[in-house]
Structures are given as C-alpha cells and as structure tokens.
Amino acid sequence: MDPLGGMEQQCEDEKAPRPNREPTLWQALPVLSEQQSRDVELVLAYAAPILDKRQTSRLLKEVSAVHPLPDQTHLKRVRPSRDASRPHLLEILLCLAEPAAGKRSLAELLPQPAVDPRGLGQPFLVPVPAWPPLTRGQFEEARAHWPTSFHEDKHVTRALAGRLFSAQEQVEMQGHMERAVWMAQQAATGGLRAVGAVVVDPASGQVLAMGHDCSSSANPLLHATMVCIDLVAQGQGQGTYDFRPHPACSFAPASTHQGIQAVSVRTLNEDMDMDEDGLPYVCTGYDLYITREPCAMCAMAMVHSRVQRVFYGAPSPDGALGTRFRIHARPDLNHRFQVFHGVLEAQCRQLDPDT
Amino acid sequence: MEAEAAPTPAPGGGCSVSAEEIEKWMEEAMQMAKEALESIEVPVGCLMVYNNEVVGKGRNEVNQTKNATRHAEMVAIDQALDWCRRSGRSPSSVFEHTALYVTVEPCIMCAAALRLMKIPLVVYGCQNERFGGCGSVLNIASADLPNTGRPFQCIPGYRAEEAVEMLKTFYKQENPNAPKSKVRKKECQRS
Numbered sequence: 400m401d402p403l404g405g406m407e408q409q410c411e412d413e414k415a416p417r418p419n420r421e422p423t424l425w426q427a428l429p430v431l432s433e434q435q436s437r438d439v440e441l442v443l444a445y446a447a448p449i450l451d452k453r454q455t456s457r458l459l460k461e462v463s464a465v466h467p468l469p470d471q472t473h474l475k476r477v478r479p480s481r482d483a484s485r486p487h488l489l490e491i492l493l494c495l496a497e498p499a500a501g502k503r504s505l506a507e508l509l510p511q512p513a514v515d516p517r518g519l520g521q522p523f524l525v526p527v528p529a530w531p532p533l534t535r536g537q538f539e540e541a542r543a544h545w546p547t548s549f550h551e552d553k554h555v556t557r558a559l560a561g562r563l564f565s566a567q568e569q570v571e572m573q574g575h576m577e578r579a580v581w582m583a584q585q586a587a588t589g590g591l592r593a594v595g596a597v598v599v600d601p602a603s604g605q606v607l608a609m610g611h612d613c614s615s616s617a618n619p620l621l622h623a624t625m626v627c628i629d630l631v632a633q634g635q636g637q638g639t640y641d642f643r644p645h646p647a648c649s650f651a652p653a654s655t656h657q658g659i660q661a662v663s664v665r666t667l668n669e670d671m672d673m674d675e676d677g678l679p680y681v682c683t684g685y686d687l688y689i690t691r692e693p694c695a696m697c698a699m700a701m702v703h704s705r706v707q708r709v710f711y712g713a714p715s716p717d718g719a720l721g722t723r724f725r726i727h728a729r730p731d732l733n734h735r736f737q738v739f740h741g742v743l744e745a746q747c748r749q750l751d752p753d754t
Numbered sequence: 755m756e757a758e759a760a761p762t763p764a765p766g767g768g769c770s771v772s773a774e775e776i777e778k779w780m781e782e783a784m785q786m787a788k789e790a791l792e793s794i795e796v797p798v799g800c801l802m803v804y805n806n807e808v809v810g811k812g813r814n815e816v817n818q819t820k821n822a823t824r825h826a827e828m829v830a831i832d833q834a835l836d837w838c839r840r841s842g843r844s845p846s847s848v849f850e851h852t853a854l855y856v857t858v859e860p861c862i863m864c865a866a867a868l869r870l871m872k873i874p875l876v877v878y879g880c881q882n883e884r885f886g887g888c889g890s891v892l893n894i895a896s897a898d899l900p901n902t903g904r905p906f907q908c909i910p911g912y913r914a915e916e917a918v919e920m921l922k923t924f925y926k927q928e929n930p931n932a933p934k935s936k937v938r939k940k941e942c943q944r945s
Contacts, residue, residue: 616844616845616846617835617839617845618832618835619845619870619871620828620831620867620870620871625823628821628822628823629819629821629823632819632820632821635820636820637818637819637820637821638819638820638821639815639819639821639824639832680822681820681821681822682822694866694870694901694902695862695863695865695866695887695892695894695899695902696863696864696866696867696870696902697863698862699861699862699863699866699885699887700822700823700863702862702863702885703816703822703823703861703863704822704823705822715901716900716901717899717900717901717902719866723897723899724892726862726892729891731891732884732885732891733884733885752901754901754902
C-alpha cells in the first residue's frame with residue numbers, strides 16, 4: 400500500500416548498535432538562555448554610610464518611599480560595611496546614578512522633608528548588579544558587589560551540576576546518541592557529511608526516526624535534522640522526500656490507536672495537541688539527538704516542529720543552539736525547548752559540524 | 755510605492771532587478787498568497803526567478819505533508835532544484851543568479867536556507883514579526899556566519915500593507931492547522 404514500504408523497517412533492528420552499558424566520560428549540560436548565561440552587568444548607584452544605627456529602619460522606609468528602585472527589586476537596601484576600619488557598620492542604597500555621575504551631597508539626592516537625613520554620612524558611588532541573578536554563578540558574582548536576593552531555579556541548578564539525569568536515563572541517552580553517531584558514520588561511508596540524528600518519543604522510549612545528512616549539490620538542504628523531521632512525517636503517513644537511496648535513513652510507523660492509549664495515560668497529555676489522526680502535531684513532545692549542534696535552518700525547523708528537547712554532542716562553528724544563537728530560548732519566538740550538549744562529546748567532536 | 759528606491763547591486767554582482775521586474779513578479783506572488791488564503795493556508799506566496807524565467811513557485815504545504823518545514827520558500831527551492839535537474843544545469847550556477855520574490859519576510863529557517871543556497875537577492879512585502887529572519891527577530895540575511903552559505907541582499911516593503919492585511923485576515927480566522935495554545939484551549943473548554 401505504501402510505495403516506500405521497503406523503508407518501513409523498525410528503527411531498532413539488528414543493524415543498529417546495542418547500547419554500550421559501560422560507564423563513559425560525558426555529561427549532559429544545559430544550554431541556557433542569554434539571560435541565564437550572561438555575565439553580571441553593573442550599574443552605578445549612590446549609597447551612604449549609616450552613622451547612627453538606630454536610625455536604620457526609619458531611613459530605610461523614607462529612602463525607599465522616595466526612590467523605590469522598581470527595576471532593581473533584587474537589590475537589598477542595606478548592607479553591612481565591608482571596611483572594618485570604618486566606624487559605621489551599615490550602608491544604605493539611596494538611588495541609581497546617571498552614567499556620568501559625580502559626587503553628590505545628601506541634600507541633592509534626598510528631598511526634604513520626605514527624607515530626614517539624620518544619621519547618614521557622605522554619599523558615595525557603588526556599582527550594583529543591574530538585573531536579578533538567575534543562576535547560582537550569577538548570584539555569586541552579583542553579591543560580591545552588593546547584597547542580592549536570589550530565587551534559585553532548582554531545576555537549572557541541578558542541570559548545571561550535571562545531576563538532572565539518573566544513571567538509567569544516561570544509559571538511554573547514550574544509546575540514542577550512539578545510534579546518531581552510527582548514522583553519521585553511515586553517511587561518511589556513503590561520501591556524505593558525517594552528521595547523524597535520531598528522534599525519540601521519550602514517553603515510550605520508541606525511536607521514531609533515524610537520519611543522516613543527505614545533502615549534495617542536487618539538494619543542499621537535506622541536513623540530518625531536516626531528514627529526521629521528514630522521516631517523522633513519513634511515519635505519520637505523509638512527508639516529502641524519497642530517502643530510498645539512503646537505506647540507513649528509516650522511520651517507525653506511528654501506531655495511531657496505541658498512540659492514543661499511550662498518550663491518554665501520560666501526564667504530557669495536557670500539553671499535547673492531537674490532530675484528527677490522534678497523533679501529536681508534527682514533533683510535539685519528541686526528543687532529538689544529533690551528533691553536532693544544528694545550524695540556524697535546522698534549529699528554527701525544530702521550533703516550527705515543536706520539538707521538546709534536543710541533545711547534541713559537540714558544538715558547530717555557526718551553531719544556533721548555543722554557539723552563535725540560542726534559538727531554543729527566545730521569549731519572542733512561539734516555542735521554546737530544552738537543549739543539552741555534551742552527550743558522547745568526544746566521539747561527536749570527531750564528526751562533521753552542521754553547516 | 756515604497757520599493758521605488760533603486761536596488762543597490764548585490765554583493766558580488768549576483769543579481770540586480772528593475773522596478774518593472776519587481777512589480778511584475780510581486781503581483782504574481784500576491785496572487786499566489788491570495789489563493790493560499792482562499793484555501794485556508796498561511797497566505798504567503800513566492801517565486802524564484804532566473805534569467806527572467808520562473809524556475810520555482812511555492813506556498814505553504816505544512817498541513818498537507820505533516821512537515822512543519824514545508825514553507826513556501828522551501829517548496830520553491832525544491833522546485834527550482836527540479837528545474838535544474840530537468841534542464842541539466844548545476845544548482846549552484848542557477849541559484850547564485852536567482853532572485854526570490856515573496857510576500858512576507860522569510861522566517862529564520864528559510865533565511866538560513868536561502869543563505870545555504872547562495873541566493874543573492876530577496877524582494878519581500880511585509881515584515882514577519884513572529885519568525886522573521888531578515889531583521890524582525892534575527893538578521894540571518896546579513897549575519898556574519900562564515901559556514902552558512904552567503905549573506906543576501908533584501909528589498910523589503912513592496913506592497914507591505916496588502917501582505918499584512920492578508921496575514922491579519924488569516925490569523926483572525928485562526929490557523930486551523932496550528933496546535934492550539936493553552937490559553938485558547940481553556941477558552942474553548944469554557945465556552
């Protein structure tokens with residue numbers, strides 16, 4: 400019934416490698432958003448020593464009312480003095496300073512009578528963190544300048560520490576990346592660029608598509624990701640390209656009725672969007688493993704396809720999921736997904752970049 | 755009106771077009787977008803023109819193929835590759851002298867694909883505020899990406915208001931093929 404029937408082999412047949420159960424030296428680390436990855440940026444502010452400690456709470460109230468700092472709610476208003484030789488113990492943050500700020504008196508900074516400056520010393524300039532820290536690294540850096548509040552994202556902290564995945568999950572991840580590496584090797588054997596990719600349904604562990612770069616002068620855009628996205632579509636009975644000349648590229652036919660049952664019991668159900676066949680919208684909820692970081696075309700194809708997570712082994716020079724862009728973590732695009740790098744990094748680094 | 759400004763020669767002299775050519779091919783692209791709108795597809799139409807000949811045409815085929823990368827530009831690129839095969843020409847010699855006429859700014863994916871194909875010139879209508887790869891979200895068209903083909907020149911704004919109106923009409927009726935947003939789903943459940 401299907402002209403491509405010959406390709407409808409299960410992805411996990413005997414030709415694919417068995418997962419290697421030996422412990423290996425790799426760690427899946429998150430590729431965070433620009434906001435999470437950037438260095439702490441500083442802005443100048445005025446602070447003043449509190450010479451009479453008993454005035455602290457009154458000063459705090461009056462200064463905060465006059466200069467509320469709505470964009471710097473992460474900054475604590477009072478810090479202990481860092482200079483042990485100074486007579487005062489506390490310093491209070493008064494207000495932000497202009498970029499070319501100079502010396503200012505209390506009278507210039509604090510309108511009276513709204514603030515009674517009794518108990519304050521001479522104001523001084525101090526660099527403070529411009530925006531709230533999102534990772535522990537940013538927090539450590541920020542608080543070296545001025546005390547800062549930090550609402551830790553435990554998920555990100557665990558991910559950054561490489562503690563997000565259990566030993567069992569890491570074995571599975573390694574198995575999938577080994578398949579991608581094997582696909583890349585198949586491409587290289589056929590004289591094609593050595594990039595391999597695998598699409599997995601994490602809810603069932605089923606491998607839905609295995610693809611490698613098929614680009615040539617006849618079709619330069621068949622990168623491994625584009626091949627896999629079309630193979631998933633072929634598994635759903637559609638698709639565009641004929642991959643018969645590349646027999647290693649394969650897909651598992653999506654099983655509609657089992658699919659509905661499997662989907663209806665999983666917690667992802669609420670986030671999944673089914674079409675009339677009871678299948679998710681293109682790659683919604685699926686994971687993609689790829690040997691090297693995808694280019695801008697492939698990264699945006701993943702946004703359009705609603706991929707859930709991407710694991711890549713090693714970066715690419717023009718890579719769009721961490722190196723040159725972070726297309727997966729932009730608030731201005733309509734879909735975001737998680738990206739981890741480093742899975743089987745040493746092996747993947749030997750393979751071709753995605754360009 | 756806005757595109758009266760004479761296009762500057764493309765870097766490397768790959769392609770240059772006259773105002774008359776822009777008018778002629780964009781009129782055809784607009785007609786394709788209108789047809790797409792009538793068939794409840796995202797109203798984007800595009801043409802690839804080589805030596806004053808249309809070598810590829812495209813409109814969105816996402817729903818039909820269940821492949822979310824089948825944008826009008828990707829369909830047109832595949833048609834132009836077919837044209838090269840049939841006419842026995844090498845794709846690189848053709849694409850490097852081909853202009854794309856499209857009613858909406860290419861998205862980030864298509865902009866990167868156009869770079870990889872080394873298309874020198876893209877004439878387009880309105881901005882693509884959601885996904886645009888020629889400046890609206892990212893500027894893939896002119897970015898310094900030494901391993902991703904070549905940058906291309908853009909002539910934006912040709913009959914932009916018309917192209918925007920078509921998009922607005924489409925999104926007002928809501929894209930029946932896109933996954934529903936959670937907000938919309940909840941609204942549906944309530945009603």
